[in-house]
Amino acid sequence: MSGLDDTLALVLMESVSGHEDAIAEYVATRLRANPRLEVERIGDNVVARTTGLHKTRLVVAGHLDTVPGDAGTARVEGDAVVGLGACDMKGSLSVMLELATRDVAHSNEVTWVFYAREEIARAQSGLRELLELRPDLLAGDVALLAEPTGGTVEAGCQGSLRVSVTVRGSRAHTARPYMGRNAIHRLGAVLARIAAYTPRTTVVDGVTFTEQLQVVSVDGGVSGNVVPDVAHCVVNHRFAPDRTVGDAVDWLRGYLETTLDETDVVDLDDWAPAAAPAMDNEHLRSLVGLSGRTVRAKVGWTDVATFQEMGIPATNFGAGNPLLAHHPNERVTADELAEFSRVLGAWIS
Amino acid sequence: MSGLDDTLALVLMESVSGHEDAIAEYVATRLRANPRLEVERIGDNVVARTTGLHKTRLVVAGHLDTVPGDAGTARVEGDAVVGLGACDMKGSLSVMLELATRDVAHSNEVTWVFYAREEIARAQSGLRELLELRPDLLAGDVALLAEPTGGTVEAGCQGSLRVSVTVRGSRAHTARPYMGRNAIHRLGAVLARIAAYTPRTTVVDGVTFTEQLQVVSVDGGVSGNVVPDVAHCVVNHRFAPDRTVGDAVDWLRGYLETTLDETDVVDLDDWAPAAAPAMDNEHLRSLVGLSGRTVRAKVGWTDVATFQEMGIPATNFGAGNPLLAHHPNERVTADELAEFSRVLGAWIS
Numbered sequence: 001m002s003g004l005d006d007t008l009a010l011v012l013m014e015s016v017s018g019h020e021d022a023i024a025e026y027v028a029t030r031l032r033a034n035p036r037l038e039v040e041r042i043g044d045n046v047v048a049r050t051t052g053l054h055k056t057r058l059v060v061a062g063h064l065d066t067v068p069g070d071a072g073t074a075r076v077e078g079d080a081v082v083g084l085g086a087c088d089m090k091g092s093l094s095v096m097l098e099l100a101t102r103d104v105a106h107s108n109e110v111t112w113v114f115y116a117r118e119e120i121a122r123a124q125s126g127l128r129e130l131l132e133l134r135p136d137l138l139a140g141d142v143a144l145l146a147e148p149t150g151g152t153v154e155a156g157c158q159g160s161l162r163v164s165v166t167v168r169g170s171r172a173h174t175a176r177p178y179m180g181r182n183a184i185h186r187l188g189a190v191l192a193r194i195a196a197y198t199p200r201t202t203v204v205d206g207v208t209f210t211e212q213l214q215v216v217s218v219d220g221g222v223s224g225n226v227v228p229d230v231a232h233c234v235v236n237h238r239f240a241p242d243r244t245v246g247d248a249v250d251w252l253r254g255y256l257e258t259t260l261d262e263t264d265v266v267d268l269d270d271w272a273p274a275a276a277p278a279m280d281n282e283h284l285r286s287l288v289g290l291s292g293r294t295v296r297a298k299v300g301w302t303d304v305a306t307f308q309e310m311g312i313p314a315t316n317f318g319a320g321n322p323l324l325a326h327h328p329n330e331r332v333t334a335d336e337l338a339e340f341s342r343v344l345g346a347w348i349s
Numbered sequence: 350m351s352g353l354d355d356t357l358a359l360v361l362m363e364s365v366s367g368h369e370d371a372i373a374e375y376v377a378t379r380l381r382a383n384p385r386l387e388v389e390r391i392g393d394n395v396v397a398r399t400t401g402l403h404k405t406r407l408v409v410a411g412h413l414d415t416v417p418g419d420a421g422t423a424r425v426e427g428d429a430v431v432g433l434g435a436c437d438m439k440g441s442l443s444v445m446l447e448l449a450t451r452d453v454a455h456s457n458e459v460t461w462v463f464y465a466r467e468e469i470a471r472a473q474s475g476l477r478e479l480l481e482l483r484p485d486l487l488a489g490d491v492a493l494l495a496e497p498t499g500g501t502v503e504a505g506c507q508g509s510l511r512v513s514v515t516v517r518g519s520r521a522h523t524a525r526p527y528m529g530r531n532a533i534h535r536l537g538a539v540l541a542r543i544a545a546y547t548p549r550t551t552v553v554d555g556v557t558f559t560e561q562l563q564v565v566s567v568d569g570g571v572s573g574n575v576v577p578d579v580a581h582c583v584v585n586h587r588f589a590p591d592r593t594v595g596d597a598v599d600w601l602r603g604y605l606e607t608t609l610d611e612t613d614v615v616d617l618d619d620w621a622p623a624a625a626p627a628m629d630n631e632h633l634r635s636l637v638g639l640s641g642r643t644v645r646a647k648v649g650w651t652d653v654a655t656f657q658e659m660g661i662p663a664t665n666f667g668a669g670n671p672l673l674a675h676h677p678n679e680r681v682t683a684d685e686l687a688e689f690s691r692v693l694g695a696w697i698s
Contacts, residue, residue: 191541
């Protein structure tokens with residue numbers, strides 16, 4: 001198993017999104033020490049593949065980057081590494097590196113993918129860069145994304161979309177508001193409608209997904225004595241894999257319909273598709289068996305959706321508590337690393 | 350009477366708030382041509398007083414400045430001056446100048462006040478500057494503020510206050526909003542409460558005032574996938590002269606109470622008191638009689654409140670349609686100027 005020290009070394013390396021050069025070089029160097037791997041570095045992404053003749057190829061992927069913050073205070077505290085990136089996802093990366101460089105025969109071919117820029121806009125993701133420049137490196141029968149899942153297989157992922165809602169009115173002096181129409185007052189009805197949303201739950205492949213709807217920003221106003229003629233909010237919707245992006249946008253437009261006029265505008269700003277659990281795949285079912293725990297739905301979006309777009313069934317499984325990702329108290333324990341190493345090692349061999 | 354050409358000349362002079370030097374000098378020069386006036390320039394304010402021994406002193410005041418905009422396109426169009434500042438309040442100023450420099454005996458002493466910076470923050474007003482530096486120049490028994498009122502005496506004025514409402518929540522990932530509390534969703538309830546406000550009307554000194562409550566700006570949001578922990582709005586309340594600023598703030602806090610928590614904050618940002626109609630004053634009643642029209646409440650705040658604070662009963666009466674102030678189609682007609690000149694001339698003499 002990978003020790004806490006290996007994880008701490010990775011946590012202490014500079015790796016904020018867009019600054020993965022050094023950690024990518026470190027990872028590539030360690031992987032190249034294993035002569036049974038073909039290692040390629042594409043930008044700040046590193047892919048290492050076994051070169052045997054087994055008929056099945058498993059892809060194990062993790063991102064190198066972290067969100068911004070102070071990783072310099074990271075430390076071993078008791079049986080845990082504490083610090084930014086500990087569970088999201090340097091712990092899983094250190095296990096991946098240890099298994100990839102171990103001198104053990106596999107019963108499957110394995111592709112190890114270490115990619116850049118996962119924590120920022122999807123368009124800048126290193127995984128998408130690989131998909132564009134070298135899709136051959138990502139080919140495989142099934143994929144595991146080593147995001148922190150607390151040792152439980154978290155299947156599929158929610159889709160996510162962001163829409164801008166622009167509500168119109170007309171200006172007037174605030175002493176004579178009846179000469180105009182207050183766009184912020186109108187926006188109040190939109191906010192109230194969203195606040196009143198009851199999450200929809202739905203079961204896909206035996207896994208229960210819960211949708212969410214949240215306003216993430218709001219703005220509007222002209223000056224202190226003017227009835228504002230425009231107000232604006234941004235809404236984030238997390239949707240289950242039984243809906244496409246188009247389905248989810250249509251549902252959201254319908255949900256807001258009673259609060260909007262013809263002059264108001266709903267714009268789709270950003271979106272990412274959901275991914276189904278793919279629990280019909282034998283390798284993923286075997287992973288669930290090895291984990292010894294009941295599969296559950298992934299809350300949030302992950303790159304399992306990117307693999308699904310490539311036609312590769314994928315799931316989330318990694319070391320560390322997902323609720324501690326990006327949290328001031330982010331950590332990963334020796335037990336979590338050992339358990340992840342045990343299950344992943346058994347799965348690939 | 351003052352002609353359209355005199356008004357146009359004033360409209361074409363640079364006079365955006367804070368840039369009244371040239372127009373103040375022009376006004377002072379014209380007033381000094383009348384040997385019966387004592388003229389003083391204090392900053393960009395000009396005060397001219399008759400020096401007779403009549404027992405009553407009437408104060409006639411108007412502001413020299415305009416809001417920003419393009420006054421360079423001003424012109425005479427048919428029987429009207431069209432352009433920024435035509436009715437607010439270069440038309441009234443031209444009549445004041447004409448009456449002040451006319452060689453006619455009055456039966457009252459008259460103080461003509463031309464002041465700077467009325468269209469910006471109250472703390473910067475030239476009238477307050479005079480009040481601080483030379484209160485003796487503003488002394489009088491009654492005051493008329495020549496804001497545009499369409500030839501009708503508009504009595505008193507509404508008070509105005511602006512409060513900031515800050516609503517708290519707690520952050521969470523938008524995929525797990527139940528781990529936090531969305532402050533923008535909470536703000537929706539505040540906006541809805543304000544949008545549902547029914548204006549209070551009240552009769553003071555026989556004049557009906559209608560209050561107003563408007564949200565003038567809103568902001569909040571952290572990032573596209575974070576449940577926001579704080580949201581904010583600014584509310585403008587216009588209140589009748591039967592309430593003090595303190596009364597109005599108390600009422601507003603009470604009105605919003607059901608939508609706010611202990612951690613939320615309501616801050617008073619800015620305020621201006623209301624002014625009662627002072628219709629018990631014989632000079633103001635006589636002005637109403639001369640106008641030949643029924644007195645009505647002033648909608649909006651004016652410096653009649655400043656005179657009232659000095660203990661001087663005051664009212665609004667001037668040339669031009671108040672609804673056209675700051676309007677792209679701002680204008681004042683020859684008939685409006687003539688009518689204002691007739692009533693004001695009769696009042697002072």
